[in-house]
Amino acid sequence: MFDFGTFLVSSMSMNKRVAISIWNDRVSPVMDFARQLAVIDFQNDTETSRRIIDIPDSNHAHKAEFIKSQGIDLLICGAISMPLYQLLTACHIEVRPFIRGTIQDVLMASLNNDWHEDRFFLPGCRRNAMKLGGWGHHGHGRCRRRSKEFKED
Amino acid sequence: MTAEKKQSDTTSIILDSIADGVFTVDRDWKIMSFNKAAENITGVSRKEAIGQQCCDIFKASICESHCALRETLQTGRQIINKQIYIVNSSGETIPISISTALLKSKDGQIIGGVETFRDLSTVEELKRQLSRQYSFQDIISKNKQIHEIFDILPSIAESDSTVLIEGESGVGKELFARAIHNLSHRKEGPLVTINCGALPDTLLESELFGYRAGAFTDARKDKPGRFALAEGGTIFLDEIGDVSPALQVRLLRVLQERTYEPLGATEPVRADVRVIAATNKNLEKQIKSGSFRDDLYYRINVIKIKLPPLRERREDIPLLAEHFISRFNKLKHKNVTGLSAEVLAILMNHDFPGNIRELENIIEHAFVLNRSGDIELRDLPETLRPAAENEQMGIKSLDDIEAQFIANILRQCHGNQTEAARRLGMHKTTLWRKMKKLGLQRHK
Numbered sequence: 266m267f268d269f270g271t272f273l274v275s276s277m278s279m280n281k282r283v284a285i286s287i288w289n290d291r292v293s294p295v296m297d298f299a300r301q302l303a304v305i306d307f308q309n310d311t312e313t314s315r316r317i318i319d320i321p322d323s324n325h326a327h328k329a330e331f332i333k334s335q336g337i338d339l340l341i342c343g344a345i346s347m348p349l350y351q352l353l354t355a356c357h358i359e360v361r362p363f364i365r366g367t368i369q370d371v372l373m374a375s376l377n378n379d380w381h382e383d384r385f386f387l388p389g390c391r392r393n394a395m396k397l398g399g400w401g402h403h404g405h406g407r408c409r410r411r412s413k414e415f416k417e418d
Numbered sequence: 419m420t421a422e423k424k425q426s427d428t429t430s431i432i433l434d435s436i437a438d439g440v441f442t443v444d445r446d447w448k449i450m451s452f453n454k455a456a457e458n459i460t461g462v463s464r465k466e467a468i469g470q471q472c473c474d475i476f477k478a479s480i481c482e483s484h485c486a487l488r489e490t491l492q493t494g495r496q497i498i499n500k501q502i503y504i505v506n507s508s509g510e511t512i513p514i515s516i517s518t519a520l521l522k523s524k525d526g527q528i529i530g531g532v533e534t535f536r537d538l539s540t541v542e543e544l545k546r547q548l549s550r551q552y553s554f555q556d557i558i559s560k561n562k563q564i565h566e567i568f569d570i571l572p573s574i575a576e577s578d579s580t581v582l583i584e585g586e587s588g589v590g591k592e593l594f595a596r597a598i599h600n601l602s603h604r605k606e607g608p609l610v611t612i613n614c615g616a617l618p619d620t621l622l623e624s625e626l627f628g629y630r631a632g633a634f635t636d637a638r639k640d641k642p643g644r645f646a647l648a649e650g651g652t653i654f655l656d657e658i659g660d661v662s663p664a665l666q667v668r669l670l671r672v673l674q675e676r677t678y679e680p681l682g683a684t685e686p687v688r689a690d691v692r693v694i695a696a697t698n699k700n701l702e703k704q705i706k707s708g709s710f711r712d713d714l715y716y717r718i719n720v721i722k723i724k725l726p727p728l729r730e731r732r733e734d735i736p737l738l739a740e741h742f743i744s745r746f747n748k749l750k751h752k753n754v755t756g757l758s759a760e761v762l763a764i765l766m767n768h769d770f771p772g773n774i775r776e777l778e779n780i781i782e783h784a785f786v787l788n789r790s791g792d793i794e795l796r797d798l799p800e801t802l803r804p805a806a807e808n809e810q811m812g813i814k815s816l817d818d819i820e821a822q823f824i825a826n827i828l829r830q831c832h833g834n835q836t837e838a839a840r841r842l843g844m845h846k847t848t849l850w851r852k853m854k855k856l857g858l859q860r861h862k
Contacts, residue, residue: 294473294481326572344477344505355565389462389507
């Protein structure tokens with residue numbers, strides 16, 4: 266189990282539940298075959314909870330149903346097949362696909378809405394990531410990390 | 419040029435000339451070499467791949483759980499022709515077969531691993547064509563109405579209730595029936611399809627319920643019907659609106675009592691079968707005209723899915739065309755790259771009375787005439803070409819195509835911008851902005 270620290274953020278436009286598909290403290294390479302999700306709740310300005318949940322080993326529809334049932338607003342993941350992407354977006358889950366990196370880095374980038382560096386995108390996938398991720402339109406706002414404290418393992 | 423450099427260049431030419439993807443990794447899982455076929459299959463260029471972690475490039479079903487290269491490096495054992503899936507940079511799932519081996523230095527030290535992989539898309543596509551094993555994952559759409567159906571499909575599948583799928587011919591009713599079956603707890607059971615409109619009444623009855631030996635002159639032995647064949651699974655009754663009133667009574671009994679009697683049988687047989695029915699007719703109208711029983715209608719109309727025709731989900735035309743091009747490229751070993759702007763404009767303005775099946779046929783027709791490059795006007799069927807010749811007048815750019823498309827939708831919506839925006843899958847202010855940019859007058 267890893268600890269991705271406590272974030273204090275401001276300008277959070279609404280309460281959000283963010284999930285990251287994880288594997289060994291990093292974003293899992295393929296969402297379709299990922300086994301775990303890190304789920305982080307933000308309320309007003311603060312991260313209020315975080316936990317790791319197992320993704321059921323099932324078909325796409327059941328995976329999407331499961332993620333929907335967890336009340337996830339935003340899913341950050343690695344590569345994803347179009348059928349699963351379509352199902353998740355049909356469930357009104359915002360998906361940021363083709364992302365890579367450590368959980369800490371990705372969460373920070375998400376909170377600061379700062380994704381300009383290539384290191385956050387799977388090689389050769391940046392264009393598709395931008396296209397499918399709806400960058401700049403549906404993000405959860407530019408968030409500033411109020412606390413400099415960032416605990417790592 | 420040193421001998422070593424010369425040898426390395428020769429190796430890379432050899433690697434690039436083979437059809438299988440090949441990459442090598444060092445002991446830290448960083449990619450050291452990546453051939454041309456690997457670029458084509460993964461959609462990642464060599465420049466982008468070199469030096470990266472292999473799981474970020476390969477994106478395979480086994481990266482997290484059963485990495486084949488890891489196993490080879492740990493045990494020294496080769497893995498040969500293991501079938502897995504990768505997700506490429508476009509989000510396509512590609513079936514591949516992989517083989518792995520150790521990579522050793524001149525002095526016999528293990529310096530990494532080598533993985534070769536073969537694209538099995540064509541083989542899998544042919545298998546699926548033969549077995550018609552299309553599933554939910556083959557439904558391609560970004561249409562809101564279809565996405566709403568996606569949203570409820572798993573719940574429908576789990577419910578085990580009878581489903582009625584309504585939609586014009588060629589909209590993909592069978593694909594949705596297969597999707598429901600494959601998502602249900604009956605997925606291990608059979609899915610039996612029967613087109614009720616394709617058989618005369620007497621034949622349809624024996625096809626559905628089967629018969630016992632001696633039931634009629636030629637019935638020498640028992641023949642199980644489709645309901646018996648679908649036991650434990652799902653039966654898909656296509657074109658149910660074409661069933662005669664007499665047979666409607668028998669179907670009603672199956673749905674009410676879950677039993678049926680094969681022809682010539684004296685005892686009823688229990689049926690553990692889920693029924694999915696489909697029609698391209700308006701059954702409510704048929705009830706009013708007396709050609710369809712209202713009690714049967716209420717039995718099959720437990721859950722209704724209404725599939726929109728292609729002309730009401732035009733945003734899917736480019737996606738579907740791309741899908742068919744990719745499929746026919748695999749099946750027919752061609753290299754068609756896409757649609758020319760003119761052809762896209764024609765397709766976007768066509769009404770597709772035959773829906774997705776018609777689009778598929780148009781693309782297949784174009785494949786006969788075209789070997790590579792984009793599909794051009796000359797590759798279209800003749801019926802589309804006169805329209806094509808008229809339509810191409812005045813098309814100069816993508817903006818022209820977009821303007822024509824939006825104007826067409828607005829015309830269909832009688833100038834109602836809210837409705838047009840809904841059909842186009844965009845917000846009405848976006849539509850308004852686009853209309854302003856493209857110089858479109860509000861339709862009166």
